Amino acid sequence: MGRYNQGTLIVSSSPHIVDNVTTTRIMLDVLIALIPAFIMSGVIFGSRAILLTVTCVAACVLFEAGFQYITKKDSTITDLSAVVTGVLLGFNLPSSLPFWMAVVGSFVAIVVVKQIFGGIGQNFANPAITARVVLLVSFATPMTTWPLPSNLLGTTDAVTGATPLGILNMGTDLSSLPSNMDLFLGFVGGSLGETSAIALLIGGIYLLWRKVIEPWIPLAFIGTVFIFALLAGQDPIFHICAGGVMLGAFFMATDYTTSPHLTTGKIVFGIGCGLMTMIIRLYGSYPEGVSFAILLMNILTPQIDMLFRRKTYGGVKI
Amino acid sequence: MSIFSKHLPAIHVEHYKYTAESPTEKMPVPDKVYISMVQHIGAPCQPKVEVGDLVKVGQVIGDTDAFVSAPIHSSVSGKVTAIDKSLTMSGVWDLIVTITTDKKQEVLEGLAPPQIDDKDSFIKAVRASGLVGLGGAAFPTHIKFNPKNLDEVDSFIINGAECEPYLTADYRTMMENSELLINGLKNTLKYLKIKRGIIGIESNKAPAINKLRAMVKDNPEIEVMELRSVYPQGGERVLIYETTGREIPIGKLPADIGAIVSNISSVVALQNFIETGMPLVSKKVTVSGNAIRIPKNVEAPIGTPISQLITFCGGYKRTPKKIIMGGPMMGAAVYDDGMTVNKNTSGILTFDEELATLPKETPCISCGRCIKACPMLLMPTLLAKAYDAKDVEQLQKLNVNLCMECGCCSYVCPAKKQLAFTNKLGKRLVMEGGKK
Ligand code: SF4
Ligand code: SF4
Numbered sequence: 001m002g003r004y005n006q007g008t009l010i011v012s013s014s015p016h017i018v019d020n021v022t023t024t025r026i027m028l029d030v031l032i033a034l035i036p037a038f039i040m041s042g043v044i045f046g047s048r049a050i051l052l053t054v055t056c057v058a059a060c061v062l063f064e065a066g067f068q069y070i071t072k073k074d075s076t077i078t079d080l081s082a083v084v085t086g087v088l089l090g091f092n093l094p095s096s097l098p099f100w101m102a103v104v105g106s107f108v109a110i111v112v113v114k115q116i117f118g119g120i121g122q123n124f125a126n127p128a129i130t131a132r133v134v135l136l137v138s139f140a141t142p143m144t145t146w147p148l149p150s151n152l153l154g155t156t157d158a159v160t161g162a163t164p165l166g167i168l169n170m171g172t173d174l175s176s177l178p179s180n181m182d183l184f185l186g187f188v189g190g191s192l193g194e195t196s197a198i199a200l201l202i203g204g205i206y207l208l209w210r211k212v213i214e215p216w217i218p219l220a221f222i223g224t225v226f227i228f229a230l231l232a233g234q235d236p237i238f239h240i241c242a243g244g245v246m247l248g249a250f251f252m253a254t255d256y257t258t259s260p261h262l263t264t265g266k267i268v269f270g271i272g273c274g275l276m277t278m279i280i281r282l283y284g285s286y287p288e289g290v291s292f293a294i295l296l297m298n299i300l301t302p303q304i305d306m307l308f309r310r311k312t313y314g315g316v317k318i
Numbered sequence: 319m320s321i322f323s324k325h326l327p328a329i330h331v332e333h334y335k336y337t338a339e340s341p342t343e344k345m346p347v348p349d350k351v352y353i354s355m356v357q358h359i360g361a362p363c364q365p366k367v368e369v370g371d372l373v374k375v376g377q378v379i380g381d382t383d384a385f386v387s388a389p390i391h392s393s394v395s396g397k398v399t400a401i402d403k404s405l406t407m408s409g410v411w412d413l414i415v416t417i418t419t420d421k422k423q424e425v426l427e428g429l430a431p432p433q434i435d436d437k438d439s440f441i442k443a444v445r446a447s448g449l450v451g452l453g454g455a456a457f458p459t460h461i462k463f464n465p466k467n468l469d470e471v472d473s474f475i476i477n478g479a480e481c482e483p484y485l486t487a488d489y490r491t492m493m494e495n496s497e498l499l500i501n502g503l504k505n506t507l508k509y510l511k512i513k514r515g516i517i518g519i520e521s522n523k524a525p526a527i528n529k530l531r532a533m534v535k536d537n538p539e540i541e542v543m544e545l546r547s548v549y550p551q552g553g554e555r556v557l558i559y560e561t562t563g564r565e566i567p568i569g570k571l572p573a574d575i576g577a578i579v580s581n582i583s584s585v586v587a588l589q590n591f592i593e594t595g596m597p598l599v600s601k602k603v604t605v606s607g608n609a610i611r612i613p614k615n616v617e618a619p620i621g622t623p624i625s626q627l628i629t630f631c632g633g634y635k636r637t638p639k640k641i642i643m644g645g646p647m648m649g650a651a652v653y654d655d656g657m658t659v660n661k662n663t664s665g666i667l668t669f670d671e672e673l674a675t676l677p678k679e680t681p682c683i684s685c686g687r688c689i690k691a692c693p694m695l696l697m698p699t700l701l702a703k704a705y706d707a708k709d710v711e712q713l714q715k716l717n718v719n720l721c722m723e724c725g726c727c728s729y730v731c732p733a734k735k736q737l738a739f740t741n742k743l744g745k746r747l748v749m750e751g752g753k754k
Contacts, residue, residue, distance in 0.1 A: 008637075015648070022733075081683075256684045256686065313693070
């Protein structure tokens with residue numbers, strides 16, 4: 001039989017074509033989605049905010065590269081996931097935080113939470129969130145000292161004060177609460193990347209449009225916060241714009257590895273995040289609850305996935 | 319599956335249907351044809367000819383008494399010059415009958431339309447026509463058409479989805495052989511006493527939908543159904559669900575829920591046999607991909623080496639790096655272009671280096687895309703983990719055997735993990751594990 005091209009052809013299993021979405025492309029989309037909030041962080045808190053985020057990114061990338069070099073694993077730096085973790089961690093810090101603490105946070109996020117558990121896709125909790133919580137309990141004062149927005153010229157005078165939720169939590173002088181408009185734009189005290197609801201919303205919509213995330217978790221999360229606030233007799237707009245709700249709902253709670261796979265599970269997860277956030281805000285001793293809420297729901301994710309399994313075609317529950 | 323959807327999960331793939339408007343060209347008879355005695359799932363055929371025998375078109379050259387089988391006919395006239403074992407696509411050694419053609423294409427004397435007057439003679443004719451599932455699975459048609467509970471079957475579904483990218487042979491058949499198709503369907507409904515005939519066609523083939531609809535407007539028992547243009551609408555279980563809303567319970571067959579599914583070209587070939595007595599001796603094949611000079615739909619005698627089809631299509635315009643028999647989603651990559659056109663060959667795709675090289679696998683990021691894409695509602699990423707751990711029990715629990723290897727999961731995976739392939743291996747593991 002005529003044999004042509006023998007030995008030169010690639011023989012591989014089907015399918016022989018694949019989609020052009022890659023891990024790197026997804027992470028790049030997340031980074032693009034974070035650009036508006038990144039810019040706003042500079043506008044609101046000045047250049048130190050930018051520098052702190054850049055520090056986190058550099059530290060995260062170096063820790064990941066170093067860890068993988070030492071443990072002789074394939075480098076995954078090019079998938080950009082360490083960059084995403086760095087930005088998200090930076091966004092969760094007050095802009096006045098000493099740089100070395102940010103580096104400690106990066107170590108926790110990349111080495112302790114991500115790499116020791118096996119790298120991308122294996123962590124049980126969101127690296128940036130876990131790092132933030134670790135920093136919060138380790139360095140309580142610098143982690144809760146909130147610089148107030150500098151003026152637009154970017155002075156670095158460290159004027160600090162309470163966050164909107166802090167004011168609410170202390171319940172003293174509610175008249176000093178910022179207007180909803182300031183909240184929406186982000187000219188309030190808080191973690192450097194979480195204050196501008198509008199910037200985060202634009203990023204979130206970009207992620208939805210690019211199909212990087214599905215709407216279920218953000219909708220359930222934000223919706224629950226909204227309804228809870230309404231029922232508790234508080235301003236729902238205030239609650240969804242204040243603190244880390246927008247950042248958490250669009251960028252942290254939607255982390256693939258630590259949120260449920262199926263739609264029903266995602267909705268339950270989002271509702272859980274919303275409920276926990278509001279319970280901590282209104283009844284807990286911390287003014288802000290988004291990080292704790294997401295961390296807790298991260299830990300419950302395997303159980304949620306188990307509870308809301310689906311039936312296969314042909315009707316078997318797996 | 320979205321909780322709001324009545325459809326099974328599916329994915330969007332690029333169509334690349336370059337040959338949709340290319341009428342089928344009959345290719346000249348090659349100097350030699352190599353007809354494998356393994357053309358269907360089941361028992362291989364025994365050669366019914368010997369080296370030196372003269373054969374004519376339509377003559378039986380291979381058959382067996384085994385139940386799951388179909389006879390094999392000569393696609394040419396000429397002389398049997400060799401009967402020997404040769405390595406085939408699936409990597410096994412098959413018995414191959416080599417016929418050196420005399421180019422006269424003389425038809426076997428006495429070839430005449432079969433006598434059909436009831437179900438039994440109809441089924442007999444189906445077997446005699448040599449028909450097997452021409453879409454890929456190659457299961458003998460006369461068995462499929464005659465399930466034990468035939469009286470409970472109420473829907474005969476013809477798969478006109480042609481959801482694989484590149485392939486257009488079924489579309490051309492629907493356009494060029496519509497009479498045969500509709501008459502074949504009518505005969506099948508009549509002799510098998512099935513109430514309803516459905517032709518499911520993807521919405522991207524509007525001309526075929528319109529043409530066939532016009533032809534059956536006076537036949538209320540026949541419905542031409544427009545399917546969403548997504549992959550894999552042509553998967554048997556998917557097609558049944560999308561056309562009738564029925565799910566086949568695990569371990570059951572389509573007939574158990576009242577449906578029989580057939581391929582477009584099978585029905586056409588059957589009607590051709592009913593009208594002329596000529597069994598299945600040639601196949602319409604889409605030759606395409608980016609390494610071929612002129613993509614075409616070609617009608618080729620069974621046993622033609624694919625290298626000859628490639629020559630007929632102007633040869634390669636770029637160095638081929640991968641040749642696929644079938645579509646890009648489920649077809650098999652072959653070792654060389656000496657493989658032959660078989661009864662179930664639907665396409666020959668040639669890819670250059672760029673298309674042939676798939677991106678490297680990276681770690682799973684748990685994004686859930688594979689889970690969302692699986693039409694069988696499986697959990698591909700968990701299956702892959704279970705396979706990596708060689709956990710037979712978990713593989714079974716996750717129902718690996720339900721996987722139809724459609725490739726949706728691998729297609730959408732951003733980490734480029736070969737999930738469908740892993741499931742193929744997983745199924746094998748379960749089979750071997752079960753034996754122990
Ligand atoms: S190849 Fe199998 S697991 Fe993957 S999508 Fe298709 S049926 Fe599901
Ligand atoms: S699509 Fe790929 S990366 Fe995403 S969960 Fe499935 S296997 Fe993992």
